[in-house]
Structures are given as C-alpha cells and as structure tokens.
Amino acid sequence: xxxxxxxxxTPAAYESxxxxxREAEPIADPGLPPHTWRPTDVDPKAEKRAExxxxxxxxxxxxxxxLFVVAYFSFEVGDNWDTxxxxxxxxxxLGVTLGVSLLLIGIGIxxxxxxxxxxxxxxxxxxxxxxxQEDRDATVAALNAGLDEAGIGRRPLVRNTMIGAVGVLGLPxxxxxxxxxxxxxxxxxxxxxxxxxxxxxxxxxxVGTPILASEIEIGxxxxxxxxxxxxxxxxxxxELEGAEEQSEKAKGAIIIVRMDPDDIIPAKGREKWTVxxxxxxxKICTHVGCPISLYERTTHHVLCPCHQSTFDLAxxxxxxxxxxxxxxxxxxxxxxxxxxxxxxxxxxxxxxxSYWQREKQS
Amino acid sequence: MSTDSRLDTSKIATTNGTSAATxxxxxxxxxxxxxxxxxxxxxxxxxxxLRKVFPDHWSFMLGEIALWSFVVLLLTGVFLTLWFNPSxxxxxxxxxxxQLRGVGMSESMSSTLHISFDxxxxxxxxxxxxxxxxxxxxxxMVHLLRVAFTGAYRKPRELNWVIGCVLLLLGTLEGFxxxxxxxxxxxxxxxxxxDGFLKATPVAGAYMSFLLFGGEFxxxxxxxxxxxxxxxxxxxxxxALIAAHMLLLVYHKHTQWPGPGRTEQNVVGYxxxxxxxxxxxxxxxxxxxxxxxxxxxxxxxxxxKFGPYDPTKVTAGSQPDWYMGWPDGLLRIxxxxxxxxxxxxxxxxxxxxxxxxxxxxxxxxLMLLPFLEGWITxxxxxxxxxxxxxxxxxxxxxxxxxxxxxxxxWAAGGNDIIAIKLHASINQITxxxxxxxxxxxxxxxxxxxxxxxxLQRHDNDxxxxxYETGIITRSPDGAYAERHLPISESAAYTxxxxxxxxxxxxxxxxxxxxxxxxxxRSERVRARLSSWMYxxxxxxxxxAELEAAHHHAEHEAELTSGLDHxxxxxxxxxxxxxxxxxxxxxxx
Numbered sequence: 001x002x003x004x005x006x007x008x009x010t011p012a013a014y015e016s017x018x019x020x021x022r023e024a025e026p027i028a029d030p031g032l033p034p035h036t037w038r039p040t041d042v043d044p045k046a047e048k049r050a051e052x053x054x055x056x057x058x059x060x061x062x063x064x065x066x067l068f069v070v071a072y073f074s075f076e077v078g079d080n081w082d083t084x085x086x087x088x089x090x091x092x093x094l095g096v097t098l099g100v101s102l103l104l105i106g107i108g109i110x111x112x113x114x115x116x117x118x119x120x121x122x123x124x125x126x127x128x129x130x131x132x133q134e135d136r137d138a139t140v141a142a143l144n145a146g147l148d149e150a151g152i153g154r155r156p157l158v159r160n161t162m163i164g165a166v167g168v169l170g171l172p173x174x175x176x177x178x179x180x181x182x183x184x185x186x187x188x189x190x191x192x193x194x195x196x197x198x199x200x201x202x203x204x205x206x207v208g209t210p211i212l213a214s215e216i217e218i219g220x221x222x223x224x225x226x227x228x229x230x231x232x233x234x235x236x237x238x239e240l241e242g243a244e245e246q247s248e249k250a251k252g253a254i255i256i257v258r259m260d261p262d263d264i265i266p267a268k269g270r271e272k273w274t275v276x277x278x279x280x281x282x283k284i285c286t287h288v289g290c291p292i293s294l295y296e297r298t299t300h301h302v303l304c305p306c307h308q309s310t311f312d313l314a315x316x317x318x319x320x321x322x323x324x325x326x327x328x329x330x331x332x333x334x335x336x337x338x339x340x341x342x343x344x345x346x347x348x349x350x351x352x353x354s355y356w357q358r359e360k361q362s
Numbered sequence: 363m364s365t366d367s368r369l370d371t372s373k374i375a376t377t378n379g380t381s382a383a384t385x386x387x388x389x390x391x392x393x394x395x396x397x398x399x400x401x402x403x404x405x406x407x408x409x410x411x412l413r414k415v416f417p418d419h420w421s422f423m424l425g426e427i428a429l430w431s432f433v434v435l436l437l438t439g440v441f442l443t444l445w446f447n448p449s450x451x452x453x454x455x456x457x458x459x460x461q462l463r464g465v466g467m468s469e470s471m472s473s474t475l476h477i478s479f480d481x482x483x484x485x486x487x488x489x490x491x492x493x494x495x496x497x498x499x500x501x502x503m504v505h506l507l508r509v510a511f512t513g514a515y516r517k518p519r520e521l522n523w524v525i526g527c528v529l530l531l532l533g534t535l536e537g538f539x540x541x542x543x544x545x546x547x548x549x550x551x552x553x554x555x556x557d558g559f560l561k562a563t564p565v566a567g568a569y570m571s572f573l574l575f576g577g578e579f580x581x582x583x584x585x586x587x588x589x590x591x592x593x594x595x596x597x598x599x600x601x602a603l604i605a606a607h608m609l610l611l612v613y614h615k616h617t618q619w620p621g622p623g624r625t626e627q628n629v630v631g632y633x634x635x636x637x638x639x640x641x642x643x644x645x646x647x648x649x650x651x652x653x654x655x656x657x658x659x660x661x662x663x664x665x666x667k668f669g670p671y672d673p674t675k676v677t678a679g680s681q682p683d684w685y686m687g688w689p690d691g692l693l694r695i696x697x698x699x700x701x702x703x704x705x706x707x708x709x710x711x712x713x714x715x716x717x718x719x720x721x722x723x724x725x726x727x728l729m730l731l732p733f734l735e736g737w738i739t740x741x742x743x744x745x746x747x748x749x750x751x752x753x754x755x756x757x758x759x760x761x762x763x764x765x766x767x768x769x770x771x772w773a774a775g776g777n778d779i780i781a782i783k784l785h786a787s788i789n790q791i792t793x794x795x796x797x798x799x800x801x802x803x804x805x806x807x808x809x810x811x812x813x814x815x816x817l818q819r820h821d822n823d824x825x826x827x828x829y830e831t832g833i834i835t836r837s838p839d840g841a842y843a844e845r846h847l848p849i850s851e852s853a854a855y856t857x858x859x860x861x862x863x864x865x866x867x868x869x870x871x872x873x874x875x876x877x878x879x880x881x882x883r884s885e886r887v888r889a890r891l892s893s894w895m896y897x898x899x900x901x902x903x904x905x906a907e908l909e910a911a912h913h914h915a916e917h918e919a920e921l922t923s924g925l926d927h928x929x930x931x932x933x934x935x936x937x938x939x940x941x942x943x944x945x946x947x948x949x950x
Contacts, residue, residue, distance in 0.1 A: 026825075026905045027855045032623030032630065077482050078458040087661065091485045095658010098486070099651045106647030113640035124415040124629050126615055126746055129518035177573065185577035188568040205674055225674065242452070247578040250554075250673030283674060288558025288693075288713060289579075290551060291676045305678040306555060307694045308778065308788060321789055323693060323712045325701030353558035354710040355568040359703050 032121070040115045050115035057108035064101035071097055192350045192361035194226070194251040196331060201227040201235075202256060202280065202341040210340045213275050216258040219297040223283065224254040226343075251351055253283035253291055254331055256341065257313055259300055267316040273332035275341065280331040281317050282351040285309055287324040289353040302328075325354065416638040417618035417631035421508045426642060427501035430649040431494045432604065438491040439593065445481055447473040448543060448589035450582040459666050467545070467670030470585050474544040474665055490657030495537050497653065499685045502530045506728075510761050512748035514617045515732040517741070522610040525603050527729045532600050534685050539592040541663065541683055545585055548663075550671025551680050553584060562713035580673060620747045620859035622852045629746070679778055688768050691775030692716030695795045724764075731760075738891045740866055752821070753860050755814035756895040759807045766806035770799050811898070818900035821857050824849055825903055826911035848915065858902045866892035 039046040071093035083089050131139075152159045178186075201210045205223045208230030216222065229249055231237040240248060261277040273279070283291045290306035300314040309322030317328035329351050332344035349362040399405045416422075449469035455462050457472070458479040477484035506526060509515050515523040538556075542549045557579045560571040576583030615629045624630050632638050668677065682690055693716040700711040735757065736742075751758040773780065774795040781788035828846035836842050848854075868882070868889035903911070 024905060026858050026903055026908045027851070029625065029859075030622045030851050030855055033852065072482055075482075077484070078479055079460045087659065088485065090482055091489070092658050094483050094486045095490075095654055095656075099653075099655030099658060102647045102651030102654055104651075106644045106649075106651055109640050109644030109647065113637050113644065117637050117640060119632070119637070121630050122413070122415050122633055123623070124615070126627055126629055126744075128744060129614060180573040180583075181575070181577050185581075186569065186572050188572055190578050191568060223674070243577060243580075243582045246580050246582075246673060250579055253674040288555045288562075290554060290680075291674050293676055294678060305676055305778070306551065306680055307690070308792065309698075319698050322698060322792075323696035323700070325699045325710065325712050353561050354701060354708045354713070355561040355571075356563075356565055356707050356709075357568065358708045359706045 032123070035120045038115070038119060041119075047116070050111070054108050054112045054116070057104045057111065061101045061104035061108065064097045064104065068094060068097035068101065188355075188357070189361060190247075191352075191355065191358075194346055194351060195228045195248045196226050196252060196343045196346040198343065198345050199336070200343045201336070202254065202333065202343065203227045203230060205253065211256065212339050213278055213335045213341055214339060216256070216278055218258050218260055218277065220258050221295040221297070221302075222256040224256050224280070225249070226252040226254075228252075251284065254280050255283045255292070255295075255302065256280045256333075257295070257300070259297075259314060263300065263314045265315045267330075270316065270330060270332070272334075273330055273344070275333055275335055278333065278341065279313060280333045280341075281311075281313065281328040282331065282347060284328075284352040285324060286319075286326040286328060286351075287322070287353065292328070411612070412635045413633040414612070414638075415615075415629050415631045415633055417616050417624075417629055419619060421512075422616065423645065424501055424505040424508050426645055427649055428498055428505055429604065429608075430646045431498040431501060431653065432600070433646065434494040434650050434653050435491060435498060436597070438487045438494060439597075441487045442477060442484075442491060443593060445473055445477045445484065446470070446543070448586045450545065450580075450585050462666060462669065465670065468585065470543060470545045471665070471670045474546070478666065486654075486657050488657075489660070489662050490653050492541070492662045493656040493660065494653050495540060496662075496684065497649075499530070499533045499537055502526070502533055503685075506530060507761065507765070510731065511751040511758060512617070513745065513754055513757065514748055516745040517732075517736060518614055518744050519610070519617075520732040520736070522607060522614070523732050524729050525607050525610070527725060529600065529603050529607065531725060532596055532603070536592060536596045536600065537683055537685060539588045539596065542588050543585060543592065544663075544665045545671050546665035547668040547671050547675060547677060548665075548680060550580070550673070551676055552682050552686075554579065554673065559713055559717045562710040563718060564707075564709060564714075580671075615746070617746050617748050621856045624747070624859075626744070626746050679782070681776065681779070684772075687775035688771040689717050689721045689775075691771040691773065691777070691795070692720055692799075693775075694777055695771075695774045695792055695799065697796065724767075728764075738866070738888055738895060739864075740888075747859070749860060752814040752817040753899075755811045755818070755899055758814050759811035762810040763803035763807040767799065767803045770795060770802050774799070815898060815900055822900060822903055825854055825857055825908065828915060846915070848912070860902060862901050863896040863899050865889075865896050 040050045041047075071090065075088075075090035075093060077088065077090045080088055084092055130136075147153060152162075202224045203210050203226070205225040208225070208227070210227065211222060211224065226248075227235055228237040229240070229245070229252060231239050256278060257280075258276075258278045261274075264274065264277065264279065283293075285292050285304040285306065287304065287307055287309045290304050292302050292304040292309075292311070294303040294305060295301075295313075296303070300312055301310050301320065302313055302317075303310045304322070304324070307323055309324035310320050311317040311324070311328050312320045313328075317330065319325065319327060329347045329349050331347055333341050334344050336342045350358050395405070447469045451469045452466055453469050453472050455465050455467055455472050455475060457463070457476050459475055462475065474488075477488055479485070509523065509526070538552070542553050557571050557575065560574065561567045563570055571579065574584065574587070575581040576587075616631075618624050618629055618631070632641075669675075681687070693713070696712045696716055700715070702709050702711065774792070777788055777791045777795065780786065781791055828848040831845045831847050833845040834842050835845055849857075866889050868885040
C-alpha cells in the first residue's frame with residue numbers, strides 16, 4: 001500500500017497510472033518561454049526613472065507619517081466625532097495619513113520588486129510529500145522497538161489501568177468548571193419564576209410610575225416593568241443589585257395593551273386575567289429571547305425585530321408568523337383599590353426561550 | 363534544487379554595482395549569518411528556503427490578505443486592550459460624549475466610549491480592528507473558494523484544507539466574541555440570542571447557559587469570559603494553526619497553473635529572496651494601509667448610537683456582523699411552531715436545526731470535500747497543477763450550490779432590511795426564501811454544470827478549429843462563414859494540460875473464484891458517484907483528432923487564401939494571420 005503511494009508520485013506513475021486508453025499528450029510541452037528583458041533592465045533612463053519613483057514614494061510616505069504626528073497633536077478628540085463629513089477631524093486625518101503612508105511604502109516596495117529586482121522565473125523541482133520508503137520502514141521499526149521495550153502490549157493490566165487513570169483525570173477537569181456558576185447560581189429552576197407576585201403593581205419602564213387602568217386608551221401599548229424593579233421606601237421592595245437586578249429586569253419585562261374587549265378571543269381559563277380589554281404579556285420572545293417591540297394596533301399583532309416572530313395579542317398571543325413555537329406567556333392582572341394595574345400572580349409558565357426541562361417546570 | 367540558480371543577471375540593477383560578488387570577504391550579512399548559525403544551525407534549512415520558488419498569480423494573494431489582516435488585528439487589538447475594561451460593573455458615564463453623559467452602563471461600554479472619544483486615535487484603532495476582522499473572515503472565505511474551485515485541496519493538501527476550515531470557524535467565533543465585548547444594545551441582543559441558542563441544546567442546554575453566564579442571563583461574568591476567550595484562547599489557537607497552515611504550504615510548495623514548462627514535477631516562479639519577500643512584504647503594507655483608510659473614512663459599529671445594553675430594549679433592524687448572517691437567516695425562515703415535547707421534555711427544532719445542526723453540518727461537509735472526491739476518483743497521486751473550474755464541472759457546481767445556499771441564507775438574514783429597501787412584504791420574502799433555500803442550490807448546480815461543460819466544448823473548439831476572428835467572408839457562391847485562426851502553441855498546450863477524467867467502474871459482485879467481493883456495495887456507490895461526476899465531462903481531443911482538424915483547417919485556408927484581403931475600409935483591422943518573430947500569433 002505504502003509502496004503504491006510512493007511510486008504514484010514519480011513521473012512514470014503519471015504516465016502509467018491510466019489504463020490503455022490513455023495516450024500521449026495531444027500537444028507536447030513547448031517548455032518555458034524565453035525570458036524577455038524589461039525596459040528597466042536595458043534602458044538606463046527607465047531604470048533611473050523607476051528608482052526615482054520608488055524613492056519618491058518612500059519620501060512621500062515619510063511626509064505622511066510626519067503629518068500623522070501633526071494631526072495627532074492638532075486635532076482634539078471628544079464629542080466632535082462628526083465635524084468633518086460625518087467623521088471626527090482627528091480620526092479622519094489620522095486614518096488618512098496613516099493609510100497613505102502605509103500604502104506608499106507597500107506600493108513602493110512592490111514597484112521596486114517589479115521594476116528593479118531580477119524578474120527571471122526560476123524552476124525548482126518538487127518532491128513527494130511522503131518520506132522515502134527506507135525512512136518509513138526505519139520509523140515503523142523504531143516505533144515497534146520502542147513499544148516492545150516499553151512492554152505495554154504484553155501487560156494489558158498495566159496498559160488498561162494507565163488508560164483508565166488518565167481517562168478518569170478528565171473528571172477533575174470537568175468538575176473544575178462546575179463553579180463557573182457557583183452554588184445556587186446553577187439553579188436552573190430560576191428560569192421558571194420571575195419577580196412578579198400577587199398584588200405587585202405594573203409600572204412604566206424607565207420611569208417606574210404605576211399605571212391607572214383608566215389612563216390607557218384603546219390601541220395603546222405600554223412597555224412595563226414590575227414595581228419591584230423601582231424600590232422606594234414607600235413600596236418597600238428590597239434594593240436589587242448587579243446580576244440579580246439585571247436578570248430580574250430581563251425576565252420581568254412586560255407589554256400592556258388595551259383593545260376593544262370584543263376583539264379579544266377569550267382563552268380557556270384566562271377569562272379573568274384581563275381588565276376591560278387591558279391585557280398583559282411577557283415582552284420576551286419565546287423564540288430566542290429578544291424583547292419584542294413592534295406593535296400593529298389594527299391587527300393586534302406584535303413583531304419581534306430579531307427574527308420576525310409575530311404574535312396575535314388578541315388571540316392569547318398565538319404565533320401567526322415566524323419561527324417562534326409558543327405564545328407569549330400572559331400575566332394575569334387586575335386593578336387594586338386605587339385603580340392601578342397589579343399582577344394577580346407570577347407568570348404561570350417560564351418566560352422567554354425554550355429549554356429542555358421547560359415543561360417540567362411549568 | 364534549482365535548475366537555473368545561476369541567472370543571467372547581467373542587465374539587472376546595475377546601479378547596485380558593476381563588479382561581481384566574491385566570497386573572499388564576508389560582508390556584514392555574512393558575519394551575522396555566521397554568528398547566528400554557530401548558535402542556531404539554521405544554514406541547512408535556510409540554504410533551501412531563502413531562494414524558495416513561489417509561483418505568481420493574482421488569486422494566490424487572497425490568503426495573504428487573510429494573513430496580513432490577522433497581523434493588523436493583533437496590532438490594533440493590543441492597542442485597544444490598553445484602555446478597554448472588560449467589566450460588567452455598573453458605572454455612570456462621565457466622558458466626552460454628551461448624549462450619554464450621566465447614563466448608567468457597564469464599565470466595558472464606558473471604556474469603549476472612552477477609547478472612541480477621549481483617546482486620540484482610539485476610534486481609528488477601534489474601526490480598523492473591526493474592519494480588519496470583517497476583511498479577515500471575508501478573505502478566508504474567498505481564499506477557500508479559490509482553493510476549492512481550482513482543486514488545490516486534492517492530495518497532498520487535504521489536511522491543510524481541514525486546517526483552513528477550522529481557521530474559518532475560529533475566525534468567525536473570534537469575531538462574535540469580539541463584537542460582543544462593548545456591551546452595547548446591539549451586541550447585547552446578539553448575546554441574548556446566543557443564550558437562547560444554548561438553551562435549545564437538548565438535556566444540558568439550561569445548565570450550559572447558566573455555566574457560561576455564571577448564573578442566570580445576563581449575570582456579570584459573560585463579558586470578562588468572552589474577553590479572555592477573545593484575546594487569549596482563540597488568538598492562541600489561531601496563531602498555532604496559521605503557523606501550521608504556512609509550514610504545510612512551504613513543505614508542499616505552492617500549487618501552480620499549468621502552462622508551458624509548468625508541470626506536476628516542478629514549481630516555476632520567483633525566489634522568496636528577494637522578489638517574493640518584497641512583494642509579500644509590500645502587500646502587507648498595502649493591506650494595512652487600506653484598513654487604515656477604511657478605519658479613518660468608514661464608520662463602523664458606532665456603539666454610542668446604540669446605547670448601553672438593556673435587556674428590556676431592542677432596536678429594529680438588529681443585524682449581526684455579516685459572517686453571522688447566514689445562520690441568522692436560517693433561523694428566520696424556520697416555519698412557525700417547530701418544537702416538540704417528548705416525555706415532557708422540550709426539543710426546539712426551530713433553533714436547533716438552523717443553529718446547532720445545519721452550520722456544523724455544513725462545516726463537516728466542507729472539511730470532507732477533498733476526502734469524498736479522493737474516494738470517488740480513487741486518485742492517489744499528488745496534484746500540484748491547478749484545475750480550471752470548468753474542467754471539474756461537478757465539483758464547481760457543488761461549490762456554486764453551496765455558495766447559493768449560503769447566499770440565500772444570508773439574504774434571509776437581512777429579510778427585514780430587504781423588505782424596507784424594496785417596500786416588499788417581509789412575510790412574502792420569508793415564504794419565498796423557505797422555498798428558494800431548497801430550489802436555489804439545485805438550480806445553481808444544474809446551470810453551473812451545464813455552463814462548465816459548454817465552456818469545455820468551447821475550449822475544444824478553439825483547439826480544433828481555432829479562435830473566432832469575427833471576420834465574415836463570403837464565398838464566390840454566396841455562402842457566409844466566419845474565419846477561424848489557430849491559437850498559439852503555448853495557449854493550445856495550456857488548454858490541453860489537464861488529465862482525462864476516468865469513470866470508475868465497479869467490478870462484479872463476486873470475484874473470479876465466486877466469492878463476494880469485499881466492499882462491493884460501497885464500490886457500486888462509488889461507481890455511481892464517479893459516473894455522475896465525470897461521465898458528462900468533455901475530454902480534451904486526442905493527438906489524432908487534433909491533427910485531423912489541423913489538416914482540415916489548412917485545407918480550408920488554402921481554399922480561402924485568395925479571399926484573404928479585407929474589404930475597403932478594413933485594411934488595417936488587426937485580424938490577418940501573422941506568424942513572424944516580431945508579431946506572434948494572438949494569444950487567445
């Protein structure tokens with residue numbers, strides 16, 4: 001086998017590789033064309049001219065590099081990133097001077113290579129990628145001798161326990177990664193819950209003001225958040241920080257819409273989840289978790305800008321288009337004694353993207 | 363090694379001096395080389411490699427663009443690390459950019475703004491880094507196409523092809539981890555989608571997400587973790603693989619196009635020192651210069667316009683960097699509701715198929731291409747001469763089909779942008795793409811293969827009947843015919859410098875002794891594939907066919923020789939048969 005491989009690379013192999021129907025090449029190789037001299041080789045004027053051109057490019061490159069330094073100290077940076085043609089004067093001039101300098105060096109060197117360096121093509125013979133057969137044989141012999149002297153093959157107990165020992169060493173390597181999410185941070189059960197709880201007010205995102213049911217007009221869409229994201233002394237919610245704040249914010253985002261109550265197709269078991277046509281859903285797309293945002297009030301469709309999953313908010317947020325598979329989870333709401341919208345409970349299913357054990361957690 | 367290492371340099375660079383070089387006194391370079399060789403012993407290797415021959419062709423420069431843009435990435439990247447702070451710690455921005463002053467954001471976003479607005483040259487370096495990354499991935503892809511279309515991946519270069527595919531994958535991941543670092547609204551949206559992809563992994567998905575993010579999304583760990591992956595882990599592997607890629611290139615010697623004097627056994631071109639080194643080195647400066655100009659003149663990833671990441675916000679028209687576009691497009695055209703629940707466990711086909719299954723599958727298919735082709739042809743020879751794409755019609759068509767798949771998936775990733783620009787319905791575009799992604803590659807395959815085969819016929823016509831001059835002659839009996847003139851010998855040789863394809867035929871199911879042949883089923887598959895790949899190809903003419911055709915052409919020429927004078931007004935048209943030393947035949 002290995003012998004065949006080797007001989008395949010010889011010229012004879014190329015001729016003899018193919019069975020009888022192969023014949024001589026239709027046209028014989030005329031060989032390399034003779035080398036022709038360039039103007040710069042035979043005309044001293046052309047040679048001098050090329051020399052001057054190359055040097056001129058190098059000199060211009062130096063000038064451009066000096067201009068870079070001048071620009072660096074002349075132009076202020078700061079909040080003037082669009083002073084010149086939509087670009088900051090500093091960035092623009094630094095980029096242009098640096099670019100011109102580099103380009104001139106590059107073009108100069110290539111011009112030098114093309115005009116003034118020897119341009120006769122050289123021929124080098126190739127060698128097979130494979131080593132000569134005697135080298136292969138010697139290597140295989142050395143390998144066998146080494147394995148033989150090690151005696152691993154004759155002592156399966158030693159061999160197998162050694163493989164086992166090194167294999168089991170994989171466990172520490174894997175286990176060491178466990179604390180990438182230390183302790184209870186790996187509790188994936190948290191995906192099933194958000195910060196929403198019975199009686200928590202729905203507030204406007206960014207500003208955090210509670211929402212009066214009577215304020216919302218038919219056709220309105222409000223981006224909302226749980227009141228717990230805006231803790232005050234008055235509402236008594238604990239201050240959230242860092243990672244916890246971010247993840248609760250990422251899960252708790254909602255959209256609140258009001259439509260004609262007659263437009264709503266009542267979903268089984270959710271008859272009491274709305275307030276006079278006001279209906280609230282998770283803002284997090286069930287596809288891969290982008291916040292959905294584009295609302296079309298006449299059709300009650302809301303579209304996720306990432307992958308265009310479209311949900312019909314009048315029909316329990318059923319997916320009407322795009323790759324998502326599940327409706328947006330609905331937040332059951334009611335009004336409190338002051339007329340503000342509050343949650344009846346947490347979401348009744350995990351929000352956002354699907355995952356393996358989702359149904360088990362719902 | 364070199365057959366004409368003693369070049370006729372009599373007329374070259376006379377300005378360097380007119381006396382011949384002598385060995386009597388080693389120059390400065392000589393003494394330095396001696397000093398180094400006493401310690402490193404590199405002379406044995408250098409003696410071969412300093413004058414190593416590299417063939418020249420514009421398409422060999424594509425991989426060089428990738429190499430040099432990687433160097434630019436290292437240089438600009440190091441600059442950025444001097445100020446960038448990969449932390450998700452919350453700060454209030456107090457820098458120069460007015461519109462975000464007083465806004466809360468992560469330290470990584472804040473330091474990105476600092477680099478952009480308060481470090482001179484910082485924005486330039488950021489933009490150069492981003493442009494260089496785009497060029498890096500793009501040039502790797504175009505280089506890959508060049509290698510595939512010319513058959514350069516055949517033995518002995520299959521492993522270098524696999525290394526190249528891994529480099530493309532790593533370059534893509536490097537790009538993703540890089541553009542996620544500023545923690546702006548656009549990149550944060552991408553990271554959240556990536557979190558969704560992880561969660562779609564069966565069994566361990568949710569745990570993988572929690573481990574990567576250090577808890578629940580988004581946590582405070584993801585940016586520092588992506589950072590170390592971006593600046594150490596992936597670049598380290600990239601460097602090692604690029605070194606291996608280059609070493610194998612040097613060991614195999616570069617492929618070359620066939621032509622007079624250029625055979626499977628030699629390599630014809632310029633020596634590394636000085637011409638190739640000068641050209642490649644000069645080209646580095648040019649790539650660097652173009653990237654610098656782009657960084658100065660073309661705005662890219664203006665994170666200050668997106669604002670800091672907020673998990674409750676998103677911008678319409680969110681697009682990843684271009685090389686991430688095609689899996690995103692596949693994601694977008696998945697039909698509604700492809701999710702199943704089996705024994706209470708959720709399997710999200712709508713995410714798994716376009717992200718976790720098809721892209722890795724495409725990569726595996728790509729890596730296997732040279733091995734599949736080698737198995738079908740059974741060709742064990744080394745190949746150093748490139749093939750024109752037309753001379754491997756099926757391979758070319760397969761590549762074009764893959765490109766079409768890629769292009770359509772990529773376009774689907776911009777379906778929202780297309781809808782806005784063309785005032786079209788995004789739903790209709792998506793429905794169209796769902797069908798086109800299957801039909802497009804098939805159509806592209808068929809058209810490309812027929813196209814290649816007719817180009818092969820055209821080549822044979824040129825060989826047998828000459829090239830079309832465009833001169834119409836009228837014979838005395840009134841018939842019109844176009845004059846054909848023979849192509850030059852070197853052009854004719856180049857056209858015929860290719861192997862004849864052989865269709866593999868499986869032997870019988872049983873051997874002579876009546877024993878079932880081993881692998882007979884796989885042999886039959888191989889025979890069918892071989893027939894599918896090669897039986898429609900046009901083979902080059904035989905010597906006899908060529909001679910017969912030339913004999914015929916001479917006869918024709920004799921018949922029409924009396925007519926060989928142009929009509930009034932066309933006396934100076936450049937179409938007369940010329941075959942003198944001063945005016946060689948037209949090189950068609």
